Amino acid sequence: MSQLQADITATQQALQQIIVGKTQALKLATTCLLAGGHLLLEDVPGVGKTTAAKALAAVFGLQFNRVQFTADLLPADILGAAVYHADSTEFRFHPGPVFCQLLLADEINRASPRTQSALLEAMAEGRVTQDGTTHALPQPFFVVATQNPLEQVGTWPLPESQLDRFMMRLSLGYPAHADERLLLQGEDREALLAAQQAVTSAEQILAMRKAVRSIHVSSDWLDYLQALLAASREAGVQQGLSPRAGLALKQAAQAWAWLHNSEYAKPDDLQAVFVAVAGHRLGAGDQRAGEQQAQALLQQVAIP
Template sequence: MGRALAQLDGVILGKSTQVRLAMACVLARGHLLIEDQPGVGKTTLAQALARTLGLGFRRVQFTSDLLPADLLGVSIWDAASGSFRFQPGPVFSQVLLADEINRATPRTQSALLEAMEERQVSEGGVSRALPDPFFVIATQNPGAFVGTSPLPEAQLDRFLLTVTLGYPDVQAERALLETGGRSQSVRELPAVLDPATLLAAQAEVDRVYAAGPLLDYLQLLARATREHPALGAGLSPRALLALLAVTRAWAYLEGRDAALPEDVQAVFPSLAGHRLPLRGAPGTGGIGAIVAGLLRDTPLP
């Protein structure tokens, strides 16, 4: 994985943490939500990740008139055979970029939700399996942008991690200016891995050891979210299982065969932030400050 991470770092300048979170999300068989304004590299990250992993890539621009059939596919009458023929939609790809997902209607979002959760598409009474591996990267513009609406909690929960790229630092931005943003074209990136190697790595992640005290730590964190007075709800059991999976993936990227508390701390903000609704108006620092406080105040094993 070291070569893959190094190649991605050469394209997504100054965002090493976000790159590793994206890779951990893939290894944990999850889906990634990127929240940020246009022009900070969201699409570039998705394309570079697919090229580096040797996976097929499709991009769908979500708009208010996008229909589920535009995403999933549709059955077309074939006069030659006298029967309907299924024409797969762009969701039948190994990496799907759902760009500006919060501009689509709830109906289209729900269609994507089934594909993400069940890894299959149901059309005409027939269920069709999606490719394996299958990974969705969705981008979401800030809610203040025209034509956007927040994703419902049920759909947010289907995303394993949420990251924000933000503006580049001074050095990375200068490198972009000096190269015109063409330091290494995404289309020219070689495949460092292939689907079979990625599937084998995912199986290795499943075998990363999580000791009893580490599981105690996960439960303490979950209990702290459920008892926090500023939160309307805490982490669910499904979210706790997701935290364990991505913790194992982060430990694997660090070259270890056992997960440690620092692995939990590295991924917890990206896993918990979009799953913890605030009870009232956000205070100073918002959900980020609450998550940081949970990590600070929860005793280590």
């Protein structure tokens, strides 16, 4: 086990101190961060989406910003704007909250499509272009967006094309009985977050991402991935998985394998990340249906 892998194990322990009983979801979130993707958390209010994002930022030592999305939020409110300075008589760019390492985009589906797409462009490009000037975003840049499935009034659901930009969609769900008891008995989460020391640094995360990219995928393994992709496209009525989804699956599986101290990707790693990565891209906007389809694909497709 390398030092980096020892560090990542430590981050998982620290995360579990704050978010009780969500081991799998936290691992997947970490996987998403390591694979260089962005994360969409979809859940009922109050299960700890925001706490989870803050915990990720605190544990991984990332510079954290939060934007609460509302219907009147404008792109410049996120990206920043050129402001006239009277003393120097010139416009100077004032970076918006997007210039950070971990951006929590809370209730992203409450903002107008125009604002949504401004953020999603920044996510995809890793930079912001304003008035012909390009400003690079800091590295690593990790967006955790949350959305609320029940509150459909006054929301603009993310279109499929934009959902595709998120590597994973996760649900935390209600805690189990024993975990909830721990939560109720334990310290205040905010206090825990405040006391949390960073386990890693931004530089270490970049090194981890590099290590993840070197995880070996054999041709046997790629056969399995392609079989899954092909099966999703044959399903017919709905849209299948895009090549971008295929890449995301591969990167996520590599990160999952690395997270589990492996030097190569196994079919198990692909299965572990498949629903999280493919679920929101299937089912044509119907979230539950997408996850069920992803599950069904895993059941149908034999490992070559």
